Amino acid sequence: MHIALLALDGVFDTGLTVILDAFGIANRFAAMQKSGGPLFEVSLVGTRRKVRSGLGLPLPVQAITANLKPDWVIVAALNTSTPDRLIPALARKDVVDAKTQLLAWHAQGARIAASCIGSFVLAETGLLDHQQATTTWWLAPLFRQRYPKVALDESRMLVPSGNVVTAGAAMGHLDLALWLIRQRSPELASMVSRYLLADIRSSQAPYIIPNHLAQADPLILRFERWAREQLKHGFSLQQAADALATSARTLQRRCQAVLGKSPLDYFQDLRVERARALVQGSGMDLEAIAAEVGYADGATLRTLLRERLGRGVRELRADLR
Template sequence: MKLVLFVLDEVFDTGMTVLLDTFATANELAAAQGIDIAPFEVKLVGTRRRVRTGLGLSAVVEPLSAVHRPDWVVVPALNAKTPERLEQTLLRKDVRSSLAHLQNWHAAGINIAAACTGTFVLAEAGLLNDRDATTTWSLAPFFRQRHPTVRLDDSRMVVESRGVVTAGAAMGHLDLALWLVRRATPELAEIVARFLLIDKRSSQAHYIIPDFLAHNDPLISKFERWARDNLSKGFSLADAAGALAVHSRTLQRRTEAVLGKTPLEFFQDLRIERARQLVSAGCNLEIVASEVGYADSATLRTLLRRKLGQGVRELRAGML
């Protein structure tokens, strides 16, 4: 498999190196199994001869002329962690000039992938329009605002949509790399995962901090505070809107626009988050269920397993 890592200036160090290390490890393990030809040919390519990483290191990259029809072009994340910084970064000359190259590769039938804030570059190039995608969960509200035609699901870790693949936050680069290894050879991917201690993570949902997302919008921030004060009660959109002095439809639309979910779904996320904290701390399950508004502990057990992929035993073991 021929891979091009399309690296822009101030690339996220870990994102770039995780990709390189995973493919290098796959090649080494393949050689140890007697495979003569390395399964992955990787080139570091950019619009400049040398790029700076986010931590100020320097990396020499090959020119675009070195690219001869790769199987995949992968865009590592930009080192921008806030909407303000990312918005400025996306306006940089090297980023804007990269869009045409991505469009041309895609038009030629070459597969394109990106992780974390690299997904914004694909979106800027129009490659995610009317496609399913994911991105770093912390910037999902900004992504929805900037690219409303993308069908974003920030709870997912890796999303493939018609030859374009996106992956989630920061260490989502690792999940993306393993996804690509698995596409070439599932058996090798299993060995690589064991050597690098890569867990199977199909979702970002376990890592999302709901109140962090809520603070992206004043109304949603107020709704979040109201919701936390009312977790033990049954949810009512009318009651929530009344307490915030807005129309129910206004709260519904704003929540969906900022968070990509309904007010009820966000309320349930907060319940699950609080339940996880209390269960992990060893609290009695019946008391936890009552505090977060569930009828009994059996219902809570089911929801924790479905939402987090972990049961009570795993949650408590994780705090030891």
Template sequence: MKVVVFALDDVFDSGMAVLLDTLATANELAASQGFDKAPFDVRLTGLRKRVRTALGFTTTVEPLDAVRKPDWIVVPALNAKQADSLTLRLQRRDVQEAVEHLQRRHANGINIAAACIGTFVLAEAGLLDGEEATTTWSLAPFFRQRYPAVKLDDSRMVVESGRVVTAGAAMGHLDLALWLVRRVSPELAELVARFMLIDRRASQAHYIIPDYLAHSDPLISKFERWIRDNLSGGFSLLEVAHALAVHPRTLQRRTEAILGKSPLEFVQDLRIERARHLISAGHNLEDIAAEVGYADAATLRTLLRRKLGQGVREIRRLK
């Protein structure tokens, strides 16, 4: 499999390195799995002869156009953690050139993948319009506002949609690299994961901080504070909308536009977050259920499993 890692200036060092290291490890271990030759031909490319990373290192790269017919072009993240700084980076001339390259390659049948902030470059190119995708959870509200045509599910770690694949937050580069290895050989991917001590993570849900997302919008921030002050009570959209002096439909629409979920789902996220903290602290589950607004422990157990993919024992073991 010919894989092109397409790096731009100010590339996130760990993201680029993780992609390269994981595929290199797969090549080293391939012989033990019966491969006659290395399964990956990995090329580091860019728009110029050199790429300068976010930490100030400089590396020589091949021009993207010099690599003919790769199986995959993979875009690692730019180094941006806030919406304002990312907006400036997306306006850069080299990023716009990269967008044009990706549009051309995708139109010619090349598969495209990206992780973390790299997914924004794919979205800028229009490659995700009408498609399912994921991105770094911390910038999901900004992503939804900027690219409303994309079917975003930021709870997922890796999303395959047609000839485009996206992966989640910073270490999603690792999940994306393993996804590529798994396409060649599930057995080789398992071996690489064991050698590199990589856990399988199907979801970002366990890592999401709900109130961090809420602070991206004034109304949602007020909504979040109201929920926390009334966590043990039942939830009524009419009641909370009245308390916030907005129409229920306004709150419904804003929550869906910013967070990609209904008000009730956001309430459940905050309840689960609080419950997880109390479980880790060793509190009784029946008491926890009452504190976070559920009638019994059984309901809470079901939601923990559905939302986090974990039960009470796993949560306490990981505290």
């Protein structure tokens, strides 16, 4: 499998190196098991002769030539983690050239993958239109606004859709590399993940901070502040709209546009976040915590935490030991 790893100027160092390390380890293990060449031929390529990482390190990229025909192309993330830095970066000449090259590779039959902010570069090409995708969770509101034709679900860690694959934030680069290794050998992917102490994660949901998502829109931010005061009292859409001096329809529409979910679902996210903080940071028993976030009993809360976070109360508390 020939993989072209596309590195743009200011690439996220950790994302780039973890991909290279994962494939390097996979090739070493594969060589130990049988003779022959490496399973994965990885070419580090750039649209410019000189490319530096986000930390300013020079990268040994090779030129993109007409005879470079990869099976897969991976777009590594730019080290631009805020909208005010990302939006100008997407208009850079090297990024525009990268979009043209991605379309050419795709037309030749290559499959395209991207992780974290790399998914924005991929979305700029239009190849994600009418496809499912994920991205770095804290920029999901910007992604929805900029690419309304993409079916975004930032709660997922990795989303294959057609000939494209997207992965989540930061260390989602590793999840993406392991997924690609698994396409050749599930046993090899398991070995690499154990060697790197990297569990396979299906969801970003446990890592999402609801308040960060709310920052993207003034109305949603006001709703978030109101909702935190109401956690133990329950939720009413009309009550929320009245408190914010807006209509229920407007609040519903804005939540869907910015957060990709209903006001009630976001209210539930805030409940889970508060409950997790109390489970991990207070001496309260589960019944008291349930009452604090508006649930009738601890059993209901226990089930919700397991469903939303993939971990139970004992595991959450063990995280801090």
